[in-house]
Amino acid sequence: MAPASAPRRISERKPRERRVKPIRLALLGCGTVGEGVVRLMRRNAAMFERRLGAPLELAGVADRSLKPIPELGLDKSLIVRDGAALVERPDVDIVIELFGGHEPARTLILKALAAGKDVVTANKALLAENSAEIFGAAAKAGLAVGFEASVGGGVPIIRTLREALAGDRQRAVYGIVNGTCNSILSMMTESGCEFADALREAQRAGLAEADPTLDIEGHDAAHKLCLLVTLAFGVRLEPRDVYTEGISRLTLADIKYARELGYVVKLLAIAKDDDGAIEARVHPTMVPARHLLAGVSGAYNAIYIHGEALGASMYFGLGAGQMPTATAVMADVLETARHRVAGARGAGAHALGYPMPHLKRARVKPMDDVVCEYYLRFMARDQPGVLGAIASILGRNGISIVSVLQQGRGVETTVPVIMRTHEARERNLKRALKAIGRLRMVAGDPAFIRIEERL
Numbered sequence: 001m002a003p004a005s006a007p008r009r010i011s012e013r014k015p016r017e018r019r020v021k022p023i024r025l026a027l028l029g030c031g032t033v034g035e036g037v038v039r040l041m042r043r044n045a046a047m048f049e050r051r052l053g054a055p056l057e058l059a060g061v062a063d064r065s066l067k068p069i070p071e072l073g074l075d076k077s078l079i080v081r082d083g084a085a086l087v088e089r090p091d092v093d094i095v096i097e098l099f100g101g102h103e104p105a106r107t108l109i110l111k112a113l114a115a116g117k118d119v120v121t122a123n124k125a126l127l128a129e130n131s132a133e134i135f136g137a138a139a140k141a142g143l144a145v146g147f148e149a150s151v152g153g154g155v156p157i158i159r160t161l162r163e164a165l166a167g168d169r170q171r172a173v174y175g176i177v178n179g180t181c182n183s184i185l186s187m188m189t190e191s192g193c194e195f196a197d198a199l200r201e202a203q204r205a206g207l208a209e210a211d212p213t214l215d216i217e218g219h220d221a222a223h224k225l226c227l228l229v230t231l232a233f234g235v236r237l238e239p240r241d242v243y244t245e246g247i248s249r250l251t252l253a254d255i256k257y258a259r260e261l262g263y264v265v266k267l268l269a270i271a272k273d274d275d276g277a278i279e280a281r282v283h284p285t286m287v288p289a290r291h292l293l294a295g296v297s298g299a300y301n302a303i304y305i306h307g308e309a310l311g312a313s314m315y316f317g318l319g320a321g322q323m324p325t326a327t328a329v330m331a332d333v334l335e336t337a338r339h340r341v342a343g344a345r346g347a348g349a350h351a352l353g354y355p356m357p358h359l360k361r362a363r364v365k366p367m368d369d370v371v372c373e374y375y376l377r378f379m380a381r382d383q384p385g386v387l388g389a390i391a392s393i394l395g396r397n398g399i400s401i402v403s404v405l406q407q408g409r410g411v412e413t414t415v416p417v418i419m420r421t422h423e424a425r426e427r428n429l430k431r432a433l434k435a436i437g438r439l440r441m442v443a444g445d446p447a448f449i450r451i452e453e454r455l
């Protein structure tokens with residue numbers, strides 16, 4: 001009989017624990033989003049370490065007005081008021097810029113890159129205006145600039161365009177990318193209030209800034225569109241290249257007439273590649289009520305993309321707010337940290353989806369050459385011949401009418417005449433509206449809204 005085997009000795013020695021070097025982060029700005037990042041780091045520390053194979057550590061937090069929040073668990077010794085020294089410290093690997101604005105954010109990002117740190121930022125305004133400088137510096141240094149949070153908040157659209165859709169040629173991008181405007185338009189549509197009241201309500205609910213200009217005049221959406229255009233079409237665009245019109249002049253009456261015609265008004269950021277000529281515009285747009293984008297309301301964002309091979313796809317979620325935005329920041333931190341742990345360099349060379357030298361300035365299609373269908377509203381004096389006069393001017397400018405909605409006669413001296421046109425060139429429309437505005441039987445300036453019928 002075989003002797004009973006002795007208990008197996010695996011090893012007396014404990015396996016030598018390899019202490020993995022932590023990845024150390026410097027956080028610039030602990031306001032809305034920064035605080036969310038600290039919360040996520042605390043809440044998900046163990047999961048992040050498992051995902052990375054190394055712990056993440058906060059090396060320091062720069063914020064001029066940060067007050068201690070006990071539940072954040074931020075050690076007082078980590079907090080500094082100014083970021084200049086922090087971004088160059090040798091014990092920092094990744095700098096997370098969440099100050100917002102231009103300076104000192106720009107200088108600190110460039111300093112961080114020069115000091116060999118990867119960068120993560122949510123600052124779309126800065127990136128849209130300085131993409132060549134910042135991404136150029138990162139590419140030269142072989143470092144990463146993560147910017148997932150800069151467009152669509154928690155909606156992972158940057159990675160989607162750069163990676164998941166890289167096998168296709170994109171034809172058009174339509175984005176609801178400003179939650180403030182979308183909330184105001186949803187309130188006007190659903191509650192029937194005028195713009196000023198909806199804006200006040202949005203401010204009360206924390207959905208609009210005290211100074212809402214950047215949002216309601218469409219500039220924030222234009223910044224985001226610049227980044228989307230680069231990722232989708234491989235060309236660089238600056239905010240001044242984007243035709244930008246906000247929502248502050250929209251009236252409740254036009255939103256109601258649009259509904260009667262079967263449309264919902266949205267602030268859309270639109271980009272199309274027309275054989276190398278890039279159409280880039282932000283403006284109130286009538287979207288067919290049955291379309292997916294028409295159902296995106298409140299603070300939600302959605303980006304609807306037409307790929308040549310894939311066809312249509314849509315990406316939807318919360319476009320702002322502390323935790324949604326912080327998840328996008330952390331996704332960038334983890335990706336960048338993963339490269340660090342693996343000892344890989346050069347992660348930033350393709351941050352915009354193309355090597356920097358391949359990214360030429362876009363050839364932008366002039367707005368006058370854009371072709372759209374239009375909603376038109378004229379305040380016409382209630383007298384015979386007015387419709388004929390308007391139609392004849394439109395006809396002379398090559399614009400044909402699909403339908404006319406004339407509101408009932410009443411005691412008013414003017415009545416609204418609503419028209420929907422077939423596709424027309426913007427230049428022709430402007431010329432026609434100018435001539436119609438001069439008619440004595442038309443009061444005030446004609447109003448128009450562009451329609452995207454074939455989204």
Ligand SMILES: NC(=O)c1ccc[n+]([C@@H]2O[C@H](COP(=O)([O-])OP(=O)(O)OC[C@H]3O[C@@H](n4cnc5c(N)ncnc54)[C@H](OP(=O)(O)O)[C@@H]3O)[C@@H](O)[C@H]2O)c1
Binds near residue numbers: 028029063064104320
């Ligand atoms: N909030 C969102 O939902 C959201 C969504 C997407 C992207 N983003 C982007 O994320 C970034 C941060 O936004 P946020 O909403 O978190 O801003 P925030 O709440 O204003 O936080 C920024 C923090 O940084 C501090 N700060 C700014 N400049 C500083 C400086 N020079 N030195 C020291 N401290 C400074 C601010 O202090 P003070 O208060 O004293 O100025 C504030 O505490 C921006 O680029 C924004 O566009 C935000």
